[in-house]
Amino acid sequence: AQSVTQLDSHVSVSEGTPVLLRCNYSSSYSPSLFWYVQHPNKGLQLLLKYTSAATLVKGINGFEAEFKKSETSFHLTKPSAHMSDAAEYFCVVSDPRTGRRALTFGSGTRLQVQP
């Protein structure tokens, strides 16, 4: 069975400082991994995806994530936080090769950005 664990429910950073949102996954196979962002009262937007082509994945709005198989991690980072980054972030795993095409969501990390 596949699962994800987001290690922090809340992260608070100052504007202009780095962002690190941590995610560990569990999967029987080589998974597909995603980060989605949900701004208040907005829909879910795909930030980036890992699909085995490259371990360092670049996404939108300056975010990137590194797939580390040895650590079963897929942490999300950004060098410099912006006020507009304040939102809920979800780490998501999927492995369609198991025959299951649905996504399994982590519990979410709320990012606060202080001025």
Add this chain to the structure above:
Amino acid sequence: SAVISQKPSRDICQRGTSLTIQCQVDSQVTMMFWYRQQPGQSLTLIATANQGSEATYESGFVIDKFPISRPNLTFSTLTVSNMSPEDSSIYLCSVVSRTSGLYNEQFFGPGTRLTVL
């Protein structure tokens, strides 16, 4: 990417009534799903909407409570039946587009915010 619309965007309903939520996609998609997001929580999969056949429900969700239809490749409905305050949630549909390939990238609708009094 696929453009997905949901109707209604929000509703306030009385307990014991039912609400049908529509999901429309602007292109043919391979798979459609329905998720629930309870207040302050993450997303939980309700079911996979199968075109032309009965939906596949996850553990804890049943057809009598959440009947789903998918008459074609671009449209699906989810009904929340005999509602109680515990059904107050955001309901989202998502799709796997034909361009997603093996990697199962999904696109989400804007959600329907349901409040049951």
